Amino acid sequence: AKLILGLSNVFGSNYDYQKAIITVEDKIRWGYFGYSDVNLTAGKIFGRAPFPILELHNGNETLFYDPYAFNLMNFYEFVSDQWVSLSFTHHFNGLLLNKMPLLSNLKLREVATFKTVAGTLNPSNQNLMLFPVGLNPLSKPYAEGGVGVENIIKFFRIDALWRLSYLNNPNIAKFGIRAAFQLDF
DSSP states (O other): OEEEEEOTTSTTOOOOEEEEEEEEEEEEEOGGGOEEEEEEEEEEEEEOOOTTTSEEOOBOOSSBOOTTSBTTSOTTOEEESEEEEEEEEEEOTTTTGGGSTTTGGGTOEEEEEEEEEEEEOOHHHHTSSOOOTTOEEOSSOEEEEEEEEEEETTTEEEEEEEEOSOTTSTTOOSEEEEEEEOOOO
16 A cells, blocks of 8 residues: 655645555466466545646556556556556466477467556646646546567567557557566576
């Protein structure tokens, strides 16, 4: 849990607000079928606050996979003052690839991901400060999913990702390939 308190007239602040965030994480083991990493986060901002203090949902416009961000969301694309997000990653531990001749020697492991966020924005917060071009509140849940391969030469992961909502937003990627340096033992 995380609590943040903003007080007006303290260190030059103009806003009174409280920000509460709670995160629940778990690793679910499925035996032969691998394991899942699940992260559920909910938050709310009480009081009035300008957009830099609100929840600017983590986008990622790089070529590298970020497990803590939405990898096909642009930077500064969505903002909320109350939200709930879910990240689900399932590691198959080679369930399919280790059964294929020639590939089994590489010890590759399959992975599937799904991430979503739903949120709202109070109009009083939206009117405090001019939003940058492209920054919008969530009118429906944002979602993306993907499949990938990890344990590539023991250190790398590559994911193919699809954006599942907000497909008509300007300057977005509907599909992307992301790579990551990853040490798993």
